[in-house]
Amino acid sequence: MKNTKMKAARVQKGLNQIKLASKVGVTRQTIGLIESGEYNPTLKLCIAICKALDKTLNDLFWED
Amino acid sequence: MKNTKMKAARVQKGLNQIKLASKVGVTRQTIGLIESGEYNPTLKLCIAICKALDKTLNDLFWED
């Protein structure tokens, strides 16, 4: 259940977890837990992450 | 902030809020609040709703 697409998009943007977290208004831990698949984030947060990474919901959070 | 796309997709599938709620494993109120835009649902729930309505995240929850 790891979200490898989100991590890849973040790295590709040259952001570490701390920078992405602050762009998005959450803590580093929240980003880490989402990437490691142990969290079930909020829609608002997903959208904020997508916009910070120039991706869409389907790009980062949709399977199949 | 009303989610008219979700409501339209539900109606088009011939489902009322109660039926969608039970397909998805939540209560009627939760569905109603999401459609009326007063809720910030969980990613898992968004995905369950999408699958129940044969739509994707971008179809129902992505703007612009």
Added chain:
DNA sequence: ACACAATGCAAATTATATATTGCATTCGTT
């Protein structure tokens, strides 16, 4: 080897999504 940046991990707390119950309102049908 050392230092430092980035990430992982874990416990306790806070904020908020969802459940539950009940009643009001709207809308279609007869």
Added chain:
DNA sequence: AACGAATGCAATATATAATTTGCATTGTGT
């Protein structure tokens, strides 16, 4: 008008997302 089905709305309770803090681990560069 009256009935029932579908939806709206509101208060309280519960589950869980997210915070906070701190320390451990991993990786990269010198």
